[in-house]
Amino acid sequence: MKSLRMHAIAAAAVLLTLPALAQVSDYHDIKTTPLHQIQQPQPKRVQLANGMVIFLMEDHELPLIGGGARIRGGGRDVPADKSGLAGLLGSAWRTGGTESNQLALLLAREAHHGAHGGVRLVHGANAHHSLHRAAWLLGLPDPVVVPAPAGTMDPAALDEALTKLCGPLIVAATAGTTDAGLIDPLPEIADLCATHGARLHIDAAYGGGLLFSDRHRHKLDGLQRADTITLDLHKLGWQPVAAGLLAVKNPDDLAVLQHHADYLNADDDTEAGLPDLLGRSLRTTRRPDILKIAVTLKTLGREGLGALVDQVCARAAEFADLIATHPGFELYDRPTISTVLFRPTEATDDAVAAVRRTLLHQGRAVLGRATLDGRRWLKATLPTPTPGPTTWPPS
Numbered sequence: 403m404k405s406l407r408m409h410a411i412a413a414a415a416v417l418l419t420l421p422a423l424a425q426v427s428d429y430h431d432i433k434t435t436p437l438h439q440i441q442q443p444q445p446k447r448v449q450l451a452n453g454m455v456i457f458l459m460e461d462h463e464l465p466l467i468g469g470g471a472r473i474r475g476g477g478r479d480v481p482a483d484k485s486g487l488a489g490l491l492g493s494a495w496r497t498g499g500t501e502s503n504q505l506a507l508l509l510a511r512e513a514h515h516g517a518h519g520g521v522r523l524v525h526g527a528n529a530h531h532s533l534h535r536a537a538w539l540l541g542l543p544d545p546v547v548v549p550a551p552a553g554t555m556d557p558a559a560l561d562e563a564l565t566k567l568c569g570p571l572i573v574a575a576t577a578g579t580t581d582a583g584l585i586d587p588l589p590e591i592a593d594l595c596a597t598h599g600a601r602l603h604i605d606a607a608y609g610g611g612l613l614f615s616d617r618h619r620h621k622l623d624g625l626q627r628a629d630t631i632t633l634d635l636h637k638l639g640w641q642p643v644a645a646g647l648l649a650v651k652n653p654d655d656l657a658v659l660q661h662h663a664d665y666l667n668a669d670d671d672t673e674a675g676l677p678d679l680l681g682r683s684l685r686t687t688r689r690p691d692i693l694k695i696a697v698t699l700k701t702l703g704r705e706g707l708g709a710l711v712d713q714v715c716a717r718a719a720e721f722a723d724l725i726a727t728h729p730g731f732e733l734y735d736r737p738t739i740s741t742v743l744f745r746p747t748e749a750t751d752d753a754v755a756a757v758r759r760t761l762l763h764q765g766r767a768v769l770g771r772a773t774l775d776g777r778r779w780l781k782a783t784l785p786t787p788t789p790g791p792t793t794w795p796p797s
């Protein structure tokens with residue numbers, strides 16, 4: 403009986419130390435500090451994220467969480483407002499771009515809670531399908547789709563739509579379209595939202611990574627004016643999935659996520675100073691997912707990630723040059739980010755689709771496909787910074 407009790411106590415001790423392990427602010431401590439000596443860190447900026455971000459980032463805030471926060475890593479130290487997101491005060495950890503878009507619409511719906519008919523989504527024809535789906539999932543009115551004739555949202559058409567519509571509106575712009583990697587005219591869209599009193603969400607799932615780069619960040623001018631921003635670091639951030647984030651300008655918007663579960667955030671625990679993490683996410687046990695981003699930022703820093711972004715953009719530009727000068731191929735356009743659309747000259751749309759499948763089946767290339775300007779294109783999204791033109795085609 404006594405030994406059973408001893409076992410139970412030992413097991414409880416192990417269980418009790420696990421959260422301390424998970425919350426330690428510096429992963430190096432795990433190797434060097436006996437578990438019983440690890441101090442429970444106090445959250446520095448509890449309003450900023452949904453959980454682990456706060457603890458892991460105690461000395462190493464994410465670049466998305468502006469307001470004077472600094473990014474540190476790889477021995478470098480860069481003011482966060484260089485990221486262009488200095489005005490965004492909150493961020494919430496998500497599984498990916500899809501879920502970040504959903505949460506953005508949920509926060510918009512709740513911000514206009516009680517408004518007749520609910521908030522209405524207005525998005526470009528170039529927007530990611532997850533936005534349309536999120537509106538359906540959240541019971542919002544059918545979205546209004548604004549034409550995107552050249553692959554980006556047409557501001558004149560947006561102005562017209564916003565002028566005609568009444569009731570609360572949320573405009574979703576895209577920074578890095580799924581098909582061509584194009585960026586909507588963000589400053590003009592932000593101006594129109596301000597004029598018409600519409601909320602602005604920017605889906606920067608793909609293009610958001612440009613913030614790391616001194617050379618390419620300017621392409622995202624206007625991003626900082628959004629109310630919410632979707633970021634997805636499994637794209638231009640080199641993270642394994644899941645690596646989505648939702649940056650939120652007004653931390654009060656996150657208050658609707660407040661939730662009470664006695665086993666996690668009992669009132670007396672919260673009053674005694676234990677962190678209340680539940681209200682910053684719709685998720686419960688995914689907090690350790692942030693570890694990989696913390697490690698990457700700490701190892702490479704913003705500048706290191708920026709160098710990778712520069713490299714993939716340069717590789718994409720070189721690849722586009724090769725396509726443009728090759729008589730057997732047609733290039734859609736010079737890449738804005740790292741997506742190159744091309745097709746064999748004179749090929750039919752069906753032939754383009756068949757080429758893609760053949761390359762896939764033969765294990766020679768994984769290409770995407772996109773339909774733009776009424777024609778089908780092969781899509782090369784260059785995710786890997788290392789290979790240069792000399793390694794194409796692989797021997």
Ligand SMILES: Cc1ncc(COP(=O)(O)O)c(C=O)c1O
Pocket residue numbers: 497498499500501530532576578579580605606607608634646
């Ligand atoms: C612009 C954009 N938004 C959202 C998503 C969805 O991201 P995820 O697949 O991580 O849910 C994608 C995915 O490609 C995307 O390109």
